[in-house]
Amino acid sequence: MESALAIAKREFRTFFGSPIAYIVLGGFLLLAGWLYFSPLFLIGQASLRNFFGLVPVLFVVLVPAVTMRAMAEERKSGTLELLLTMPMDDWQIVVGKFLASLGMVSVGLLWTLPYSLSVASMTGPGAPFDWGPVFAGYLGLLLLASAFIGLGLWGSALSKNQIVGFIVGLVLCFAFYFVDKFAALLPETLGQVLEFLSVDYHFENIARGVLDTRDLVFYLSLTAVGLVLTTRTLSSARQ
Amino acid sequence: MPTSMIHIEGLTKRYGNTEALRGLSFTVPKGQVVGFLGPNGAGKSTTMRILAGYVTPTSGTATVGDLDVVQRAVEARRLIGYLPENNPLYEEMMVVDFLKFIAEVRQVPVSQRSARIKSAVERCGLGQVLGKDINQLSKGFRQRVGLAQAILHEPDLLILDEPTSGLDPNQIVEIRALIKDLGREKTVILSTHILSEVQSTCSRVLIVSGGQLVADDSPERLTSSGDGGEVTVVLASKFNQPLDAAAVGTGLRGVPGITQVDAVAGEGGNTLGFKLRHGVEDPRRSLFEHVVKQDLVLLEVRRTQVSLEDTFRKLTGQGSDAQPRKAA
Ligand SMILES: Nc1ncnc2c1ncn2[C@@H]1O[C@H](COP(=O)(O)OP(=O)(O)O)[C@@H](O)[C@H]1O
Ligand SMILES: [Mg+2]
Numbered sequence: 296m297e298s299a300l301a302i303a304k305r306e307f308r309t310f311f312g313s314p315i316a317y318i319v320l321g322g323f324l325l326l327a328g329w330l331y332f333s334p335l336f337l338i339g340q341a342s343l344r345n346f347f348g349l350v351p352v353l354f355v356v357l358v359p360a361v362t363m364r365a366m367a368e369e370r371k372s373g374t375l376e377l378l379l380t381m382p383m384d385d386w387q388i389v390v391g392k393f394l395a396s397l398g399m400v401s402v403g404l405l406w407t408l409p410y411s412l413s414v415a416s417m418t419g420p421g422a423p424f425d426w427g428p429v430f431a432g433y434l435g436l437l438l439l440a441s442a443f444i445g446l447g448l449w450g451s452a453l454s455k456n457q458i459v460g461f462i463v464g465l466v467l468c469f470a471f472y473f474v475d476k477f478a479a480l481l482p483e484t485l486g487q488v489l490e491f492l493s494v495d496y497h498f499e500n501i502a503r504g505v506l507d508t509r510d511l512v513f514y515l516s517l518t519a520v521g522l523v524l525t526t527r528t529l530s531s532a533r534q
Numbered sequence: 535m536p537t538s539m540i541h542i543e544g545l546t547k548r549y550g551n552t553e554a555l556r557g558l559s560f561t562v563p564k565g566q567v568v569g570f571l572g573p574n575g576a577g578k579s580t581t582m583r584i585l586a587g588y589v590t591p592t593s594g595t596a597t598v599g600d601l602d603v604v605q606r607a608v609e610a611r612r613l614i615g616y617l618p619e620n621n622p623l624y625e626e627m628m629v630v631d632f633l634k635f636i637a638e639v640r641q642v643p644v645s646q647r648s649a650r651i652k653s654a655v656e657r658c659g660l661g662q663v664l665g666k667d668i669n670q671l672s673k674g675f676r677q678r679v680g681l682a683q684a685i686l687h688e689p690d691l692l693i694l695d696e697p698t699s700g701l702d703p704n705q706i707v708e709i710r711a712l713i714k715d716l717g718r719e720k721t722v723i724l725s726t727h728i729l730s731e732v733q734s735t736c737s738r739v740l741i742v743s744g745g746q747l748v749a750d751d752s753p754e755r756l757t758s759s760g761d762g763g764e765v766t767v768v769l770a771s772k773f774n775q776p777l778d779a780a781a782v783g784t785g786l787r788g789v790p791g792i793t794q795v796d797a798v799a800g801e802g803g804n805t806l807g808f809k810l811r812h813g814v815e816d817p818r819r820s821l822f823e824h825v826v827k828q829d830l831v832l833l834e835v836r837r838t839q840v841s842l843e844d845t846f847r848k849l850t851g852q853g854s855d856a857q858p859r860k861a862a
Contacts (some may be wrong), residue, residue, distance in 0.1 A: 297638065297641050298638070298639045298640075298641060300638075301635055301638035301639045302639065304635075304638075305624070305627075305635050308631075309624070309626060309627070312626060313626070372622055372624075372625065373618070373620060373622030374622045374623065374624055376583075376588050376618045376622055377618065377622055377623075377683075378639075379587065379588050380586040380587050380588050380611060380614070380616050380618075381611065381636075381639050381640060382608045382609070382611040382612040382640060382641070383608065383639065383641075384608060533587075533588060533589065533590055534549065534588075534589050534590065
C-alpha cells in the first residue's frame with residue numbers, strides 16, 4: 296500500500312502543479328455557482344436539494360477531466376515502463392491514481408462548502424442549523440465521484456491519448472447518470488432495473504438522508520468494477 | 535544462495551507476427567559486467583524488458599537471483615535496478631522529488647531513505663541539479679538521474695538498456711566511468727550497438743542477432759579471432775641494397791608458425807612490406823631470428839588485431855535487420 300500512497304501523492308502534486316487543475320476546478324466552481332445562484336436571484340429561492348441535484352451533472356464532465364491524464368500520460372511519456380518494473384502489484388498503481396483523483400475532486404468539493412453552507416444557514420428565523428443534509432449530500436457526492444473515477448480511469452488506461460480517455464470516461468459517466476431518466480416511461484420492472492443502475496438515483500436516496508446499504512453497495516461495486524477493469528487494461532500494457 | 539544472477543533458458547517472444555526472440559539462452563554469474571550487443575531489432579530491449587518485468591515471454595524461462603521473473607515477479611524486481619531505453623522520467627518533477635518518489639515506491643525503509651538518496655546523488659554527481667526540474671536537464675544529467683533511480687535501492691543486478699545512446703563524447707566518457715565504477719560491486723548487463731563500449735567496460739560480450747545468441751566470449755577473445763591473427767612487417771636489407779621480394783617472401787613462408795604471406799606496400803626506397811597470417815602462437819620471436827639470419831633489418835612489426843567490428847559484422851551480417859523496426 297505504501298507504493299500506492301507514493302503514487303497518489305505524486306499524482307496529486309503534479310495535478311496542482313499544472314494549469315489544468317485550475318482550469319478544470321475553476322470551471323467547475325464557476326458553473327456550479329452560476330447555475331446555483333442564478334435562480335436564487337431570479338426567483339429568490341434556493342435549496343440544498345437544488346444544489347446537490349446539480350453537482351452530479353457537473354461531475355459527468357469534471358471527473359473524466361480530472362482522470363483523463365492519469366493513465367494515458369504514463370503510457371505516452373513512457374514512465375509506465377518505470378512503474379510496471381517497480382516491485383509492486385499492478386493494482387497499487389491503480390489505487391494510487393484512484394486516491395489522487397478522489398483527492399482532486401474533494402478539493403473541488405471543499406470549495407463548494409461556502410455555497411451549500413450559505414444555503415443551509417438560510418433557514419427560517421429561529422430554526423436550528425441542520426447539518427444532516429449537508430453531511431449526507433457530501434457523502435453521496437464522494438461516493439458518486441468514486442464510481443465515476445473508476446470509470447474515468449479505465450477510459451484513461453485504454454490509450455496513450457488523454458482526449459480518448461476523456462471521451463470514453465464522459466460517455467460512461469453520462470450513461471450511468473442518464474440511464475434512468477426515461478425510466479418512468481418504461482414498464483415497471485425494467486424501469487426499476489434502470490433506476491438501480493443509475494448513479495443519480497442512489498445519490499438522491501443518500502442526499503435525502505437515508506443511508507441504505509443497497510446504495511452503498513451499488514457505489515462500491517461500481518467503483519470496484521472500474522478499478523478492476525483499469526488494472527486489467529494496465530496489465531495488458533505489459534505485452 | 536543463488537549461483538547465477540541471470541539465467542535465461544529457451545526464451546521466445548512474439549509480438550503479433552514479429553518473432554523478437556527465438557530461443558535465447560544464457561547465464562550470467564554474480565559480479566560479471568556483461569555487454570549485450572546486437573544490431574537494431576536484434577531483441578536486446580525485449581530481453582531486458584523481460585528480465586525487468588515489463589514484457590512477458592511467449593515461452594521459456596528467465597530467472598533473476600533464482601526468482602522466476604513471471605512467477606515471482608515482485609520479489610525478482612526488488613533485486614533489479616533498471617534503466618529503460620530512452621530513459622523515461624517524470625519531466626515536470628524536481629530531481630530530488632523524483633528520487634524521493636522512487637524510494638517510496640520501492641519501499642526503501644524510511645530510516646534509510648535520505649542516506650540512500652544522498653549516496654546515489656553523490657555517485658551520480660547530481661548534487662548541483664537536485665532542485666532543478668528534470669525537463670531542464672541536459673541529456674547527460676538526465677541519464678545520471680536514470681542511473682541514480684536505478685541504484686537507489688542498492689540492487690544486486692543493474693539492467694541498462696543503451697545507457698550512452700544520444701550522449702555527446704564527453705558525456706559518454708563520464709557515464710562509462712560511472713558504469714565501470716558500479717560494476718565493481720554489482721552484476722551489470724548493458725546493451726549497446728556501440729562496440730567500443732563493451733571493450734572499455736565489459737568482461738564478457740553476448741552478441742545477439744535476429745533474436746538468437748550468436749557469440750558469447752570475452753572482448754579480447756572476440757577480437758583475437760581465436761584461430762591466430764596477423765602481423766604486418768616492413769623489411770630492409772642490412773646495407774640498403776634492393777631486395778628480391780619473391781625470395782624474401784619464400785623465406786618468410788618458412789618461418790615456424792606463419793601460415794600465409796602476402797606482399798603489401800613497404801615504406802618506399804628499398805623496403806618491402808608483408809602481411810603475415812599466423813596460427814595460435816605468437817610468431818614474432820622466430821620471425822626476428824629469421825630476419826637476423828638473412829641479414830635483413832626489421833623496420834617495423836605490427837600486430838593487426840581483428841577488430842570487434844569485423845567479428846560483429848561477420849556474426850550478425852545476415853538477416854539481422856530483416857524485420858523492419860516499428861516505432862516504439
Ligand atoms: N511493442 C512491440 N510491438 C511490436 N513489435 C515489437 C515491439 N517491441 C519490439 N518489437 C520488435 O521486436 C524486435 C526486437 O526489438 P527490440 O527488442 O527492441 O530490439 P533491440 O533492442 O535489439 O533494438 C524488432 O523487430 C522490433 O520491431
Ligand atoms: Mg533496444
